[in-house]
Amino acid sequence: MKISVWAIVVVLCLAHYCVRAESVCPRPEQGSKVEEPEDLRSQNGVLEAQLTARNAAQSNGAIRYCYTDAAGHESPTLRVHPGDLVILHLTNALTEVSHGTALMPMPAHAHSAANPCTSGIMSPVSTNLHFHGLTIPPVCHQDDVMKTSVQPGDAPFEYRFKVPANEPPGLYWYHPHIHGFSKEQLLGGASGALIVEGIERAKKAAAGLPERVLIIRDQDLVNPNAPPAKSEPVVPKFLIDRDGDAANNGTGFGKPAKDLSINYVPVPYPDYPPATLEIRPGEKQLWRVLNASAITYLNLSVLFNRIPQPLGLVAMDGVPMNLNDPLKDSVDTQNHIGLPPGARVEFIVNGPAEGVTGLLVTRTVDTGPGGENDTNRMLAKIVASSNALESSTKLESSPQPLPPPSEAWLGSIAPVLVRHLYFSEKLTDPNDPTSAVEFYLTVDGQEPKMFDMNSGIPNIVAKQGTVEDWIIENRSRELHAFHIHQLHFLLLEYAGRQVNEDFLRDTVNVPYYDGRSLAYPSVRLRMDFRDPNIVGTFVYHCHLLEHEDKGMMGSIRVDPASPAAPENNAGAQCDARNSKTPCKEFRVSKN
Ligand SMILES: [Cu+2]
Numbered sequence: 001m002k003i004s005v006w007a008i009v010v011v012l013c014l015a016h017y018c019v020r021a022e023s024v025c026p027r028p029e030q031g032s033k034v035e036e037p038e039d040l041r042s043q044n045g046v047l048e049a050q051l052t053a054r055n056a057a058q059s060n061g062a063i064r065y066c067y068t069d070a071a072g073h074e075s076p077t078l079r080v081h082p083g084d085l086v087i088l089h090l091t092n093a094l095t096e097v098s099h100g101t102a103l104m105p106m107p108a109h110a111h112s113a114a115n116p117c118t119s120g121i122m123s124p125v126s127t128n129l130h131f132h133g134l135t136i137p138p139v140c141h142q143d144d145v146m147k148t149s150v151q152p153g154d155a156p157f158e159y160r161f162k163v164p165a166n167e168p169p170g171l172y173w174y175h176p177h178i179h180g181f182s183k184e185q186l187l188g189g190a191s192g193a194l195i196v197e198g199i200e201r202a203k204k205a206a207a208g209l210p211e212r213v214l215i216i217r218d219q220d221l222v223n224p225n226a227p228p229a230k231s232e233p234v235v236p237k238f239l240i241d242r243d244g245d246a247a248n249n250g251t252g253f254g255k256p257a258k259d260l261s262i263n264y265v266p267v268p269y270p271d272y273p274p275a276t277l278e279i280r281p282g283e284k285q286l287w288r289v290l291n292a293s294a295i296t297y298l299n300l301s302v303l304f305n306r307i308p309q310p311l312g313l314v315a316m317d318g319v320p321m322n323l324n325d326p327l328k329d330s331v332d333t334q335n336h337i338g339l340p341p342g343a344r345v346e347f348i349v350n351g352p353a354e355g356v357t358g359l360l361v362t363r364t365v366d367t368g369p370g371g372e373n374d375t376n377r378m379l380a381k382i383v384a385s386s387n388a389l390e391s392s393t394k395l396e397s398s399p400q401p402l403p404p405p406s407e408a409w410l411g412s413i414a415p416v417l418v419r420h421l422y423f424s425e426k427l428t429d430p431n432d433p434t435s436a437v438e439f440y441l442t443v444d445g446q447e448p449k450m451f452d453m454n455s456g457i458p459n460i461v462a463k464q465g466t467v468e469d470w471i472i473e474n475r476s477r478e479l480h481a482f483h484i485h486q487l488h489f490l491l492l493e494y495a496g497r498q499v500n501e502d503f504l505r506d507t508v509n510v511p512y513y514d515g516r517s518l519a520y521p522s523v524r525l526r527m528d529f530r531d532p533n534i535v536g537t538f539v540y541h542c543h544l545l546e547h548e549d550k551g552m553m554g555s556i557r558v559d560p561a562s563p564a565a566p567e568n569n570a571g572a573q574c575d576a577r578n579s580k581t582p583c584k585e586f587r588v589s590k591n
Contacts, residue, residue: 135534289345423552
């Protein structure tokens, strides 16, 4: 038998390629035990680490992404204390890009010669880091994503910043933020947790508890052509939405837009084989859950024998509950918790009794008629076992309480003005329903435009030292998740209802328009521009990253408080809800 030399070469190359591809960003088997990411801890006030962004194409066409530290650990958890110095050396070792379904291996090119601080090159193999939730300066080497871009072959790029001494303790995260390509990199798995230690100092109920970091990521479907499991109800015919994902069919079943994984253990459609979480019977733990999905909403629940269990809320988006009342010791419970992409929740959960199997599930989220199908599905089975390994990290058992906040509670500060923004979508060709969709996040009065990173003109100019109210409408038929860099905000109103939250967020869901009501649904947020760290230009956007990549973003410049007018924070106050001193409604005139 004659075998062509070329065939042998091709087979050998393919084999070599597969071995190489599988060894980059390796992932656990489905059904396996949920392992914690490796912890990198600060020492003597400094956390210095190397992070290398890597990727590799898989045989099914998907591209995996991850970060590795110097020891090769995948997407480690960065653990710091308030006031610590963080020094990260980021190397870009990205080599592959997906172009539709064709894979294009990219040779690692020589040093790009462009200055990573100013180049603004945003290509599929560019990368950078955003520290989601941290109130650190929006400047190069700290937390700038508007210009900072590291290319393959560049020297390791240094991030160096101080965690603010008053940063609330909790769960934050890091991920790449290259405009136009964020979704690809996040879907592939480029994300990791960052923990500001001391949550037990803010919430006594967490003291002494073992903790777990659970990162839920989404990814392209492993089995896109499989029919739904037989156990599922029959659902309407599978449709795709305008972003090309499985469309919301309103049932909670059928094909989801994306698969999910938990700490990289895949839980693929259609059978959703759950990962395994071992816990000692009845053990109380603090679970720190990050929704690092690119587009998938979560609605988490823990079930024992199908019954939802109480989850004791400790923090949202890195901010302890009842921040405005640190003496409050009680813990509010919920039996399900909604998490838009980018959001985090930390809650206390009790392990099941021996013999009882629990489940961590996400329930369906109604993303609107234009949204993706976010189905009901299992994530992990919770197995009570007295042999379960002890958690590697435990919170301090007799912590010093946090000092009281140095600034007044955001809810008690009157805003200097009210701004109006809205999410909207438009077909490129209104007469062609199959044409591409443009995504906008517009300051009311400005012309809706897909975000242009190079425009140089901020959409909003604010003043450091002030507080503003932003009313953000959703004029589209699908959910969007509003996120702003550098700061937290207080949710005041949600879909016309006043809410009384005692914590802050950095990412919030904005309900979709039903197509009938006279008014668009909105949220009202109190935006906190008081921290001098945030002076500079940064972005706000939808955290469904395919929307952000396609333009649903805006920029804001926060100018320094002028020294001559320290009354900025007091003099210009208005009462947004009460009419004696109404707020200036800030709209751009439409000439
Ligand atoms: Cu969106």
